[in-house]
Amino acid sequence: MTVPPTPDIVELFPTPSAPLAPEELLSLYSPDRATPRLRVNFVQSVDGSATVDGLSGGLGGPADKVVFNILRGVADVVLVGAGTARAEGYGALTVDERFHGWREALRMPVHPAMALVSGRLDLDPASDLFAKAPRRPLVFTSKAAPPDARRRLAPVADVVDAGDERVDPALVVRELHERGLTQILCEGGPSFFGDLIAADLVDELCLTLSPVLEGGAGPRIARAGGATSGAGGSTGAPVVPRHLALAGLLQSDSLLLSRWTRAAA
Numbered sequence: 001m002t003v004p005p006t007p008d009i010v011e012l013f014p015t016p017s018a019p020l021a022p023e024e025l026l027s028l029y030s031p032d033r034a035t036p037r038l039r040v041n042f043v044q045s046v047d048g049s050a051t052v053d054g055l056s057g058g059l060g061g062p063a064d065k066v067v068f069n070i071l072r073g074v075a076d077v078v079l080v081g082a083g084t085a086r087a088e089g090y091g092a093l094t095v096d097e098r099f100h101g102w103r104e105a106l107r108m109p110v111h112p113a114m115a116l117v118s119g120r121l122d123l124d125p126a127s128d129l130f131a132k133a134p135r136r137p138l139v140f141t142s143k144a145a146p147p148d149a150r151r152r153l154a155p156v157a158d159v160v161d162a163g164d165e166r167v168d169p170a171l172v173v174r175e176l177h178e179r180g181l182t183q184i185l186c187e188g189g190p191s192f193f194g195d196l197i198a199a200d201l202v203d204e205l206c207l208t209l210s211p212v213l214e215g216g217a218g219p220r221i222a223r224a225g226g227a228t229s230g231a232g233g234s235t236g237a238p239v240v241p242r243h244l245a246l247a248g249l250l251q252s253d254s255l256l257l258s259r260w261t262r263a264a265a
């Protein structure tokens with residue numbers, strides 16, 4: 001396994017370290033596959049923004065990219081809200097070939113599955129995300145989704161109802177588990193993360209803190225009430241704080257890469 005941790009990445013917590021070897025970095029993020037886990041990955045500015053000029057690309061850096069790729073490399077499925085897929089121009093989901101041997105040794109398909117969450121199904125079936133996908137993507141929607149859009153996507157994706165008026169994240173997780181996809185990596189975005197928090201489904205948050213002051217125009221990484229557009233609707237569910245414990249802290253230049261897990265009850 002050769003994940004290049006460039007530049008140097010050192011561990012601050014729980015054990016201060018010299019720069020980590022690629023295998024050590026991989027092992028820090030390798031899940032216990034016996035335990036189903038929903039892991040969420042975000043990057044934010046130090047003043048709390050999830051975007052610069054509408055995208056996450058202005059945040060992060062080389063070390064964040066290394067960890068981003070490891071998180072994908074060890075996942076069974078990457079789950080993402082349609083808003084993020086549209087804004088960030090998601091293409092076909094493939095993982096670097098450096099992970100293929102590792103995955104094959106664990107009898108995992110070489111690429112994770114891709115799963116999207118959308119109420120309106122405003123997704124282009126001809127886009128690379130579907131047309132070049134190595135595995136047939138899943139699209140979670142609700143019974144209220146527009147029938148035309150559903151028909152357009154059916155040839156290129158498994159369109160799965162997971163709710164009546166909006167997507168219920170608990171039904172999404174249940175369906176993924178039933179398909180044997182128990183190591184779930186959610187890459188956002190803020191609306192869907194808000195729904196996951198409300199449903200108390202977040203087992204782990206990988207959060208990169210980026211040395212940027214964005215200034216206040218961008219969104220936070222979680223939005224209460226979830227999706228507000230189209231058939232996504234809003235739950236209006238009360239916000240309940242969920243408690244986490246620090247599980248790991250890495251540093252590379254001025255980036256801090258933190259890992260937080262569900263606190264013991």
Ligand SMILES: NC(=O)c1ccc[n+]([C@@H]2O[C@H](COP(=O)([O-])OP(=O)(O)OC[C@H]3O[C@@H](n4cnc5c(N)ncnc54)[C@H](OP(=O)(O)O)[C@@H]3O)[C@@H](O)[C@H]2O)c1
Pocket residue numbers: 041042043044049050051054055056059080081082083084085087088117118119120121122166167168169187188189190191192193195223226227228229230231232233
């Ligand atoms: N900093 C980071 O790490 C990071 C990570 C991810 C995203 N982002 C940024 O976040 C922004 C996007 O934010 P966002 O809140 O729009 O992202 P999002 O949560 O990915 O997308 C929201 C959309 O997803 C669908 N959706 C989410 N939850 C749903 C539910 N429960 N039921 C039905 N549909 C649901 C809806 O799609 P339809 O409209 O199709 O119905 C909704 O409009 C972008 O600027 C992106 O760059 C940043």
